[in-house]
Amino acid sequence: ETGVTQTPRHLVMGMTNKKSLKCEQHLGHNAMYWYKQSAKKPLELMFVYNFKEQTENNSVPSRFSPECPNSSHLFLHLHTLQPEDSALYLCASSQDMGGSGYEQYFGPGTRLTVT
């Protein structure tokens, strides 16, 4: 247990559905991240939030929409996804100290299948 929780753990959705992934961290960190992990590929950083402000958006399609209402909660809203979006979606958090060292702690992930 890393102190980062994610729900749901598994999600199957059709291409016309709308769903949301939720992440919550109990570590007192000020930065949160969404990653996508597909088979045979490196972890892909999708979004970064520092102090609730989005600081990175790595050319992610608009069918993925993040929301960070406070430093402890992060959402990923999904709509009109494609089958190639099926993957493990990981949330992580870290303490941004403005200098060096950003040890990230991951949640258990949401296994998403788009049918």
Next chain:
Amino acid sequence: QKEVEQNSGPLSVPEGAIASLNCTYSDRVSQSFFWYRQYSGKSPELIMSIYSNGDKEDGRFTAQLNKASQYVSLLIRDSQPSDSATYLCAVNRRDTGNQFYFGTGTSLTVIP
């Protein structure tokens, strides 16, 4: 060129041996380096972080960093079957914001 490169393996070592995992990175401005362990079907678990040249030891794990050669490694002493997992190398660059770059991972199997 990939930001972070790892030998995908699989790497097999007998129980009790030393497992050596290697990682190279492309950009000299990388500042922070991490090793994660990921069991099949699970999320990555942080096992080591290293920020300066040299060795850092934590129990059976030793991380080694050589910034001049852009090389970071992880040694696992007295390997156990429970160490069988995929090991991910990650680097953080401050010049591109709070960006983390991960390798594809090395699959390690410890044979009893």
